[in-house]
Amino acid sequence: MASEQELIERIRKALPPRAGARGLLLGIGDDAALVRPSRRTDWVLSCDSFLEGIHFLDRSHSPDSVGYKSLARATSDLAAMGATPRYFLLSLALPAGKTGNWLDGFLSGLGRAARSFRISLAGGDTAQFPQVVISITVVGELEPGLAVRRSGARPGHILYVSGTLGSAQLGLELVLRGWDRTRRWQPLLRHHLYPQPRLALGSWLARNRLASAMIDLSDGLSTDLARLCQASGVGARLEEPRIPAVRVPAVLQRRGFNRLAMALHGGDDYVLLFTVPSRLEKRLRRAPGAGRLSRIGEITREKNILLVSREGRETRLEPRGWDHFRKK
Amino acid sequence: MASEQELIERIRKALPPRAGARGLLLGIGDDAALVRPSRRTDWVLSCDSFLEGIHFLDRSHSPDSVGYKSLARATSDLAAMGATPRYFLLSLALPAGKTGNWLDGFLSGLGRAARSFRISLAGGDTAQFPQVVISITVVGELEPGLAVRRSGARPGHILYVSGTLGSAQLGLELVLRGWDRTRRWQPLLRHHLYPQPRLALGSWLARNRLASAMIDLSDGLSTDLARLCQASGVGARLEEPRIPAVRVPAVLQRRGFNRLAMALHGGDDYVLLFTVPSRLEKRLRRAPGAGRLSRIGEITREKNILLVSREGRETRLEPRGWDHFRKK
Numbered sequence: 001m002a003s004e005q006e007l008i009e010r011i012r013k014a015l016p017p018r019a020g021a022r023g024l025l026l027g028i029g030d031d032a033a034l035v036r037p038s039r040r041t042d043w044v045l046s047c048d049s050f051l052e053g054i055h056f057l058d059r060s061h062s063p064d065s066v067g068y069k070s071l072a073r074a075t076s077d078l079a080a081m082g083a084t085p086r087y088f089l090l091s092l093a094l095p096a097g098k099t100g101n102w103l104d105g106f107l108s109g110l111g112r113a114a115r116s117f118r119i120s121l122a123g124g125d126t127a128q129f130p131q132v133v134i135s136i137t138v139v140g141e142l143e144p145g146l147a148v149r150r151s152g153a154r155p156g157h158i159l160y161v162s163g164t165l166g167s168a169q170l171g172l173e174l175v176l177r178g179w180d181r182t183r184r185w186q187p188l189l190r191h192h193l194y195p196q197p198r199l200a201l202g203s204w205l206a207r208n209r210l211a212s213a214m215i216d217l218s219d220g221l222s223t224d225l226a227r228l229c230q231a232s233g234v235g236a237r238l239e240e241p242r243i244p245a246v247r248v249p250a251v252l253q254r255r256g257f258n259r260l261a262m263a264l265h266g267g268d269d270y271v272l273l274f275t276v277p278s279r280l281e282k283r284l285r286r287a288p289g290a291g292r293l294s295r296i297g298e299i300t301r302e303k304n305i306l307l308v309s310r311e312g313r314e315t316r317l318e319p320r321g322w323d324h325f326r327k328k
Numbered sequence: 329m330a331s332e333q334e335l336i337e338r339i340r341k342a343l344p345p346r347a348g349a350r351g352l353l354l355g356i357g358d359d360a361a362l363v364r365p366s367r368r369t370d371w372v373l374s375c376d377s378f379l380e381g382i383h384f385l386d387r388s389h390s391p392d393s394v395g396y397k398s399l400a401r402a403t404s405d406l407a408a409m410g411a412t413p414r415y416f417l418l419s420l421a422l423p424a425g426k427t428g429n430w431l432d433g434f435l436s437g438l439g440r441a442a443r444s445f446r447i448s449l450a451g452g453d454t455a456q457f458p459q460v461v462i463s464i465t466v467v468g469e470l471e472p473g474l475a476v477r478r479s480g481a482r483p484g485h486i487l488y489v490s491g492t493l494g495s496a497q498l499g500l501e502l503v504l505r506g507w508d509r510t511r512r513w514q515p516l517l518r519h520h521l522y523p524q525p526r527l528a529l530g531s532w533l534a535r536n537r538l539a540s541a542m543i544d545l546s547d548g549l550s551t552d553l554a555r556l557c558q559a560s561g562v563g564a565r566l567e568e569p570r571i572p573a574v575r576v577p578a579v580l581q582r583r584g585f586n587r588l589a590m591a592l593h594g595g596d597d598y599v600l601l602f603t604v605p606s607r608l609e610k611r612l613r614r615a616p617g618a619g620r621l622s623r624i625g626e627i628t629r630e631k632n633i634l635l636v637s638r639e640g641r642e643t644r645l646e647p648r649g650w651d652h653f654r655k656k
Contacts, residue, residue, distance in 0.1 A: 010431065014432075017448040017450075018447075024448055028450070028451045028452060033451035035415060037369050037371060037469070040368075041365050046417070047417040047419045047452060047453055047463065048453050049453060049461070051421060055455075086363075087363060091377045091463045103335070107339060108342065114346075118346060120346045120355070121345065121355065122356070123356045124339070124356060125376050127382060135375065135377060135463035
């Protein structure tokens with residue numbers, strides 16, 4: 001069974017861009033595509049699907065959170081390029097039984113997300129289908145040449161994340177165990193149900209040309225850092241004590257919840273992972289949400305990813321985040 | 329159970345565009361969205377899903393035709409606005425068992441369609457899912473102000489279609505009866521399996537400002553003409569003898585295949601339906617594929633759609649084409 005990366009390679013090979021495809025600056029393989037409709041503007045395009053039984057569970061996830069999260073996920077790819085959201089298209093397939101209250105709840109969450117991210121619905125299509133299938137395409141904009149790709153990290157650049165890692169995974173683990181109805185755990189579900197794309201930070205980093213490479217953490221740090229390193233042709237050294245892992249209540253830690261594993265491999269945080277040349281580092285103090293930035297390591301010439309413990313012990317960090325097509 | 333139109337109204341109401349949404353010229357409700365990234369260009373955006381069991385049947389439709397048709401369908405919305413195709417995004421979910429030969433076939437058909445329509449893959453996403461779920465977003469371009477909407481038809485304008493109607497439905501009926509493996513019927517399947525978006529004609533009509541309104545026939549003449557008339561606030565009079573209905577072999581007519589019903593209500597032809605002010609009509613002689621244009625009626629002030637038989641008898645034509653959410 002092919003990995004997601006192999007599938008993408010096969011798709012890329014079968015569908016090479018047309019010779020001289022006008023204005024296509026960056027095709028598949030980054031967070032989003034980058035095109036230049038005119039000399040005055042660059043556009044960022046990305047699509048993401050959100051599928052019942054895969055990305056959400058009908059019995060556990062309210063239609064409101066499905067609506068909110070489906071747009072947050074897609075919009076986060078714009079944040080990862082530094083773009084400002086403009087429009088989105090909604091492709092929605094659902095069973096007849098969900099066109100009443102369920103759809104109202106879905107549209108309510110989707111609408112709140114759209115207002116919050118300042119993005120306008122521009123079009124879409126609807127169909128009837130046994131499961132809920134959502135596909136969202138987002139369009140963002142930025143000044144020509146400012147988009148931050150995955151491929152610009154160089155040895156010596158410093159690795160940052162924009163917030164706590166593992167929060168969304170913690171929420172998911174509660175849901176999967178059916179503990180999400182327990183009142184005391186409900187505050188822990190927020191990041192899983194209503195993730196926030198880091199739009200202000202992403203756009204600030206791009207405008208100020210501070211980030212040499214950037215990706216949003218959708219599939220987990222270990223997997224997404226490997227993607228960034230591969231695109232840049234580099235490796236990384238992560239300092240374990242600096243990783244801002246989610247706080248897990250002691251009672252849940254005793255029940256087997258491992259904060260570090262959640263922080264390293266948990267998906268859906270939509271935190272930004274980016275690299276900064278060290279001479280520019282101090283300018284990050286003025287970043288939006290500067291207080292939540294964590295310096296977690298640095299980029300290396302050697303193409304592997306090492307995790308360095310408090311005691312200085314080095315271990316290879318393998319990508320163990322979310323991959324749709326990895327052999328289970 | 330809501331109709332597709334009602335669903336779209338609810339979505340539109342729940343997600344109004346942001347006040348002053350920059351450059352959004354036309355939101356949901358037409359063939360595609362129209363945005364203006366800069367003063368020099370207009371962009372047309374549209375998304376379409378193509379779902380196993382709804383838009384194709386795994387046992388009947390080759391992966392090659394699924395790939396070809398999924399892109400043809402989406403690209404036809406660009407033809408209907410008069411835009412030139414530029415990029416597309418592919419959101420593809422499929423079961424693990426289809427990542428081998430099936431995917432190769434799919435990509436082969438998709439790639440042939442992309443080359444034929446001169447459109448480049450710009451990005452996408454993949455996921456694992458029990459059924460094949462394809463969502464394609466297309467981006468087209470045209471000179472500012474030239475896009476042809478559904479809403480410009482005025483009383484007295486002449487109604488044209490760009491080719492034979494009902495061919496795709498004829499193919500579908502053969503498939504649904506399991507007669508598609510019969511060698512003699514195979515030539516009749518082509519329009520159903522490999523539809524052609526009318527890109528050259530759509531773009532020519534827009535560039536020459538000849539079409540006052542246009543739509544592609546995806547859900548059938550009776551349904552799509554009703555949409556065009558509703559958007560324009562008009563009605564229409566169709567002359568039945570002038571409708572270019574598919575030729576149906578006598579043996580199939582005897583088995584109940586009705587050419588006129590197929591032409592009026594059959595979906596998936598992707599023929600263009602457009603209106604032209606009568607003083608401009610003679611310029612259509614220079615249109616690409618001019619020989620295949622049929623003048624089928626005219627636009628009226630009265631807001632109903634009448635079908636006039638050879639004998640002059642008038643009947644109301646109700647929309648009986650494809651609607652995902654109509655009560656069966």
